[in-house]
Amino acid sequence: MLVTLGETALRLSPPGTGRLERADRLEVEASGPESNAGVVARRLGEPVTWLSRLPDSPLGRRVASELRGHDLAVDVSWGGGRQGITFHERGGVPRDDDRVDDRTGAAAASLSMDELPLGPVRGADLAYVTGATPALSNELAGSTARFLKTANDAGATTAFSLEYRPWLWASPDAARGTLTEFFPAVDVFLAREADVETVLDRSGSPAELAHGLAANWGFEHVLLSRERTCIVYHDATVHEYPNPTVDVADTTGREAAFAGAFLAAHAAGSTPQEALKTAVAARALAATVPGSVPTITRREVERVAAEVERAG
Numbered sequence: 001m002l003v004t005l006g007e008t009a010l011r012l013s014p015p016g017t018g019r020l021e022r023a024d025r026l027e028v029e030a031s032g033p034e035s036n037a038g039v040v041a042r043r044l045g046e047p048v049t050w051l052s053r054l055p056d057s058p059l060g061r062r063v064a065s066e067l068r069g070h071d072l073a074v075d076v077s078w079g080g081g082r083q084g085i086t087f088h089e090r091g092g093v094p095r096d097d098d099r100v101d102d103r104t105g106a107a108a109a110s111l112s113m114d115e116l117p118l119g120p121v122r123g124a125d126l127a128y129v130t131g132a133t134p135a136l137s138n139e140l141a142g143s144t145a146r147f148l149k150t151a152n153d154a155g156a157t158t159a160f161s162l163e164y165r166p167w168l169w170a171s172p173d174a175a176r177g178t179l180t181e182f183f184p185a186v187d188v189f190l191a192r193e194a195d196v197e198t199v200l201d202r203s204g205s206p207a208e209l210a211h212g213l214a215a216n217w218g219f220e221h222v223l224l225s226r227e228r229t230c231i232v233y234h235d236a237t238v239h240e241y242p243n244p245t246v247d248v249a250d251t252t253g254r255e256a257a258f259a260g261a262f263l264a265a266h267a268a269g270s271t272p273q274e275a276l277k278t279a280v281a282a283r284a285l286a287a288t289v290p291g292s293v294p295t296i297t298r299r300e301v302e303r304v305a306a307e308v309e310r311a312g
Contacts, residue, residue, distance in 0.1 A: 008052060013027050013088045026087075034129060040257045040260030049073040056079065131162050136168065164195040196209060206224055211233060232262075250287065252291075
């Protein structure tokens, strides 16, 4: 079983590549880096529990209902505060994506692990959280630390994705100072190569980067997603696969798909190389789906993973 911790916002987007300032209707989906990864892992066969805090309101119940619709077990503390909202605008080339966050006072920001049952964490095979969660508040940073420690003490494999979101941090230095505090409790580390360079101030070949990260913080696995390839480092060995060419609809869900697929494959007993192949396939497929929730199927992932293997 995979257990995740994190905030899930309601994402409101104009259809297609429409502009927010001209939109007369908005599409709504529940979206968070941890819950999105959980959706992919569940679609690949891994049981998933999502932990968080939601407001006891129609919008909070909307989030819970949507995640349950993806067959995630939703174990949350219900309380006051607001439901976090993100207005997202997808840009067509050469226009960049844009977003407006409305998350001040979000219920999840005040989450304490004392509000949640620790049974799912202690009983998990895998525990996953991202750097987007402790970025929201000091309370969530403390909850993240306790979540990882509880899972680690119970013998679960702990996974952490850097998931650097510059609008949540005062600077890359501020992010580095906070996020590296969690690294000693992490077994599987995932990141975009660009985020490693920005936040951790490290550069070099992918193999050098991965080896340095593993040596410095004791990670068992290091996964780096890159523009042209993705790699996994484990036991002094690097495996690498090229990213398939895709007809891009939306890139916002692909890193969550990468993480969720790798963790599901790892839980199923795949080798690091096999799990990477699955993750690369899921990442590519997620970019073809509008929206940030990677609604992809196991059959699609298996087919694209076979193509990835041939290309590699």
